[in-house]
Amino acid sequence: MFQRSIIDKLEEWKNNPRRKPLVIRGARQVGKTTAINMFSRSFEQYIYLNLELPEEAKLFKQEISFEERIEALFFYKNMIREKSTLIFIDEIQNVPSAISLLRYFYEKANDIYVIAAGSLLESLIDKQINFPVGRVEYLFMYPLFFSEYLKALGENETNVLINRVPIPSYAHEKILKLFYRYTLIGGMPEIIQTYIDKNDITLLSPVYQNLLISYLDDVEKYAKRKSQVRVIRHCIKSAFSEAGNRIKFEGFGNSQYKSREISESLTMLEKTMLLRIVYPSTSISLPIVPDRKKSPKLIMFDTGLVNFFAGFQKDLFLLKDLNNLYKGKIAEHIIAQELMDYYDSPLREINFWVRSKKESNAEVDFLVQWENLVIPVEVKAGAAGRLRSLHQFIDKAPHPYAVRFWAGKVQIDKAETIAGKSYFLLNLPFYTAGKLKDYITWFINKVH
Secondary structure, three states: OOOOOHHHHHHHHHOOOOOOOEEEEOOOOOOHHHHHHHHHHHOOEEEEEEOOOHHHHHHHHOOOOHHHHHHHHHHHOOOOOOOOEEEEEEOHHHOHHHHHHHHHHHHHOOOOEEEEEOOOHHHHOOOOOOOOOOOOEEEEOOOOOHHHHHHHOOOHHHHHHHOOOOOOHHHHHHHHHHHHHHHHHOOOHHHHHHHHHHOOHHHHHHHHHHHHHHHHHOHHHHOOOOHHHHHHHHHHHHHHHHOOOEOOOOOOOOOOOOHHHHHHHHHHHHHOOOEEEEEEEOOOOOOOOEOOOOOOEEEEOOHHHHHHHHOOHHHHHOOOOHHHOHHHHHHHHHHHHHHOOOOOOOOOOOEEEEOOOOOOOOEEEEEEEEOOEEEEEEEOOOOHHHOHHHHHHHHHOOOOEEEEEEOOOOEEEEEEOOOOOEEEEEEEEHHHHHHHHHHHHHHHHHHO
C-alpha cells in the first residue's frame, strides 16, 4: 500500500466540526477501500461494513429505529460507542435504503464519522435512489496522479522538487523520463504495485486484461435495460481507441448503433467515472459555456489503459517527445488526467476551445479558469509562432496570457500572434500539469 493524496483531504474532513457523512466517488479499483483502511488508523475504532455480505447488509435492511440500528452496529462488531469511531460502509449500492439512512448520522449521531463508497454507486444515480441532499458531502477519487506515483516509487526528493515553482532546470531530464514511464503504465493502483514488485512492464498485461474484464462484467449492473448491455459493452471496448479524439455518437466505434443509444451508454459510463465527454466552447471570457451541438472529445480515466488496449506501449519505450505519438493525442490525454485535480470534481466540466465560425478548424486543447480569466492551454511541440489556433484565441481574448505544455523546460516567451498582438506564453514541461494553478499565478505575477 502507498500513500494517497486523498488521505490529506480525509483529514480535513475529519477535523471539520460541521462535517457530514462522506460519500467517496470514483471508478472501480482506483483504491477507494484501501485509502479508507489507511485513514482509519487515526481513529480508536474502525467499523468496516461490506454490504455485499448478507449478514452485514441485513444490519441496514431490518425495520428498526435509527438508535437501535446504531446499537446493533456496535454490538455486531463488539465495540463501544464512547471511543472515536470511523464507520466505513463499502459497496453501499447493494442496499439502496442504506444511502437514505446516511442523513440520520448527520442529524442524530454526528459524533460518529461515517464514510460510504461503492464500486457501482454511480450507476444508482438515475435509478431514483434517495440521496439525502444537503445531509452528505462528496469526495472524488481518481487513479494515482504523477506526484502520488513518485511517492509510490520512493522518489520522495523528486516529489519535493516538482512542488517547487519553478522547478530547478537540473532536474528536468530525470523527471521527464519518470513522467514518460508514468504515462506508459498509467495510475491504476494494482498496475503500479505490480510494476514496483516485478519491475517488468511485460508482466502487466494480465492485470490490464483483468481490469477490462471487471468493467465488462459490471455492465449488467450499469444498464437500465437488457437492450443497453450490448451497447455499453461496445462503448467500453471501443472507447480506448477513440480516446483523445473528437467523436460522433452515431455509429461510434464503427457500429450500427444510433446516436441516442451511444449517447445514453457513454453518459452512463461517464457517471461511473470511466470516461469524460469533453465538449468544446467558443468562450474567451467567463462563463465558459459548452456547446453541446458540436462534436465532443472522449477522455478515458486512465492513460495506461489507453496505451495498452490501443497498442501504444511499444512506441512509448524510446519516445523523446510525447507529441510524436498518436498525433499528440496521448500527450493531450495524460495532461487531461493530471488536470482532474485542477478541476476539483467531475461536476466541473473540462472544455476545449473552438472558433465560432463554422468554416474555421481552430482548436485549443484546454480552457482553464484562473481567477476571472479564461486561460488557453495547448499541448504541443514546436515554436511559439506555429501555435495558430492559440493565436486566434489570443487575438479575441481580453488578456495576453497563454500556456503550452511541451517536452522542454520551464520558459516564458514574449511572443506575437500572426495578426500582430503581443502576448506572453508560459511553456511548461508535461510533468508540471498537476501544479498548473500555481504556475499560472507565478507566471502572471512575473510578467507584470
